Amino acid sequence: MRKNGPDGVEALPSVGVDAPAAPAGCRRTLVERARWQWRPADGGDPAAQVELFLAAHGLPMHDLARPATGHDPSGVCGAALYVSAAAGATLVGANPGAANPAPALPEVVVVVYGHTPAPARSCGSSSARTRWWCGDWVPSWTPAQHADAVTAVRAAIGRGDVYQVNVVGHAAARYDGDPLAALRRLAALPGARYGGILTGPGWAIGCASPETLVELADGRLITRPIKGTRAATAAGRAELLASAKERAEHIMIVDLERNDLGRVARTGSVRVDELFAVRRWCDLWQAESTVSAAVADGLGLADLLRAVCPGGSVTGAPKLAALDAVAALEPVGRGASMGALGWVAPGRVDLGLTIRTAAVDAERVHVWAGGGITWGSDPEAEVAEAAAKAAPVRAALAGGRDGAT
Known part of the structure; x- marks a missing residue:
């Protein structure tokens, strides 16, 4: 990716692959x-x-239950896959919401990779210090407007329209210079299970997500929903474990994820392997559960994407009603956030949910953050929680803002 200029940011296909979940x-x-x-x-x-594009390029994904064939080191290895939240809403027939604030960014991207005899240059191998400046963040809504959205969700819950809605805010900052180093800092944040970068002409995505949307491993589909956040202190951990509100919100989404997997799983195989485990991402504790199910015979990637996108932990319950509320309340689209990004190959799927994610277009860096709203939510506390989630992302992107990265 070159310096920001009239043509905008560009891909550098010759560099090493940094797509989240690509084989190390x-x-x-x-x-x-x-x-x-x-x-x-x-x-x-x-x-x-x-699914058709992957099959046409040597990556058949029409039956995920079928064991992978032998690996050809000189052939096709796999593909990076990105599906935005808006595309996920389209897949389930829901309102995709407001327009993408980074319109250069496609809603779905597939990049097929093969092997080359000579190692490619790593994205982080250059010793040159590149210029990077990131301006002030401009939110798409004020804290008061965010709080009003939380209040509107509580009213919808009171009417019986929904049980929970995830409300997400957006902010953008102008930049100058090469954003790749800043996106690499973001991808390297502690706890970023899906840390990585995906680039294209005029855009880039940097991801530091800790959350698994869906993984296929040893014949089982796995999802790891995250709901519940506190500061990463001893007191914060104790408070999270003791919070009836956070636990109720979490279990509601676990039930939704069980239902999503049940649509594409072998009958009777869905189980909760771990419930409300507290894990750390940067300076936050978060509650995570693990839900798994045996993959049904003949399940293809397309049907799997329709079942799990967009992720329940960033929509709410019931999913379609929650997406209607999201479309009505959020003033700008979710862009690169709250979607799916990872790696697919025959016998392997590993897609992270794009929380803690930033996007770059020719002029601005974009970030998103939010949280699940229930009847017990306090508007001011929800605004503060979203700010706490965005803070490490903004800090990573702001590094070197006065000169070189």
Whole structure:
């Protein structure tokens, strides 16, 4: 990615692959073979088109229960896959919400990678210090407007329209220079299970997500919903474990995820492997559960995407009603956030939920943060929680703002 200029940010396909969940042992030997992008104006079913595109490039994903074939070190390895929250809403027939504040960013991206004999240059190998300046953050709504949205969700819960809605805010800052180093700092934040970068002409995504949207491992589908946040102190951990409100909110989403997996699983195989485990991301404690199910015979990637996108922990319950509330309340689109980003290959799926994620276009850096709203939510506390989640992301992006990165 070059310095910001008239042509905007650009991809550098010759660098090492930093896509979240890409095989660690392959990253230095991967080279882009093919790329496909989708925007709503393109029409059609993006999930079906993803599956067809992968099959056409040597990555059949029509039966995830089938064991993977032998690995060819000189052939196709796998693909990075990105599905935005708006695309996920489209897949389930819901309102995709407000317009993307970073319109250069596609709503679905697939990048197929093969192996190259010579290791590619790593994105982080250059010793040169690149200029980077990040301006002041401008939110898309005020704290008072955010609090009003929380109050509106509580009213909807009181009417019986929904049980829970995840409300997300957005902010953007102008920048100058090469954003890749800043996105790498973001991807390296502690607890970033899906730390990585995906780039394209005129855009880039940096992800520091700790949350698994869906993983396929040893014949089981796995999701790890996160709900419940406190400061990473001894008192914060005790408060999170003792909070009836946080536990109720969490279990509601676990039930939603059990239902989502149940639609594409072998009958009777869904189970909760771990409930309300407290784990750390940066300076926050978060509650995480693990839900798994045996993959059904003949399940293809397209049907899996329709079942799990958009993720329940960033929509609410019931999912379709929650998405209607999101579309009505949020003033700008979720862009790169609250979607899916990771790696797919025959016999392997590993997609993170794009929380703690930033996007870059030709002029601005974009960040999003929010939280689940229940009847017991306090508007001011929800605004403060969203700010706490955004703070490490903003800090990582602001590094070197007065000169070199």
